[in-house]
Amino acid sequence: MSTHHISVLPVGKVDAEEVEAALLRAAKAIRQPIELRGSLPLPSGTEDTERGQHRAMAVMNELHGGIPRVGPGRLIGADDDSAKPPALPDAFIFVTDVDLFTAKTDGVFAALTSARGLALVSVRRLRESFYRRKADPNKQRARLVKELLRMAGRLRGLKECPQPDCVLAPSKAVADIDSKSEMYCRSCSQTMFEGKISI
Secondary structure, three states: OOOOOEEEEEEOOOOHHHHHHHHHHHHHHHOOOEEEOOOEOOOOOOEEOOOOEEEHHHHHHHHHHHHHHHOOOEEEOOOOOOOOOOOOOOEEEEEEOOOEEOOOOOOEOEEEEHHHOEEEEEOHHHOHHHHOOOOOHHHHHHHHHHHHHHHHHHHOOOOOOOOOOOOOOOOOOHHHHHOOOOOOOHHHHHHHHHOOOOO
16 A cells, blocks of 8 residues: 555643654554644634533644644654655544544544544543543553554544454543553555555
8 A cells, every 4th residue: 555644743731752753653653754743732612611522623724724723744664764754645644632422432542534644543542530530641642552553543434443453443441551562463454555445
């Protein structure tokens, strides 16, 4: 399959260093560098104040308009430090720290608009503190890596995978994420990297 360039943009107060560390691992898994761009502010008007959450689709729509203001970033996971990111990536993944929900959910780890090449990942529910448990930065980073990889695969056109340890398996609860590996299963890997579809 041809190279599918992904650009990642931190949003709001999310730690850009945390995002970069996760991207290094994600870039190895997808076998290509990932562009990290500058941060965007959290859009106003996307919060449901009664719920204390933000509407995922509204956040994505607002952020999409801000992409041109950020400009190109740098490639994370590239063998050549002088390598330049493509002028126009195929997809964008935003990473935020606010809690998200959609019309059909009480809360989500990530949301997707594949037709527009947009995805949004929140670290809020990936943190142990969300569940009133002791902080675990390593577990949080692993969860972020897996959600980035899940969104990267979905933006590439792959569907959710029924194999529970595949990174493309659904993430309905944090335990689902913890039970996955940071890899695509054999079938999804063939589709992702070789363009082969198993029958």
